[in-house]
Amino acid sequence: MKILAIDLGKYNSVACLFNTTTNQSEFETIATQRWAFEQLLNQSQPDQVVIETSSVTGWVHDFCQSLGYKVLVANPSAEA
Numbered sequence: 001m002k003i004l005a006i007d008l009g010k011y012n013s014v015a016c017l018f019n020t021t022t023n024q025s026e027f028e029t030i031a032t033q034r035w036a037f038e039q040l041l042n043q044s045q046p047d048q049v050v051i052e053t054s055s056v057t058g059w060v061h062d063f064c065q066s067l068g069y070k071v072l073v074a075n076p077s078a079e080a
Helices: 033-045 058-064
Strands: 001-006 014-020 024-031 048-052 071-074
Touching: 001 033, 014 033, 014 058, 033 058, 048 058, 058 071
Parallel strands: 001 048, 048 071
Antiparallel strands: 001 014, 014 024
């Protein structure tokens, strides 16, 4: 399984693609723009996308789902 975790920022975001089969991870910094997310998703083809709550979570969540990806939203402020 490939999991794409994205640390969302106002202007730039950091993405980590983790392969659960091989335990390999790749990191990439991208612009927090639709075109950059689309390019990242098309290149990585993840099975699961995980994003944290932030001011841009709404449109990122909706955009990823519109492209057919499963999305989980994590709230790092809440108790686990």
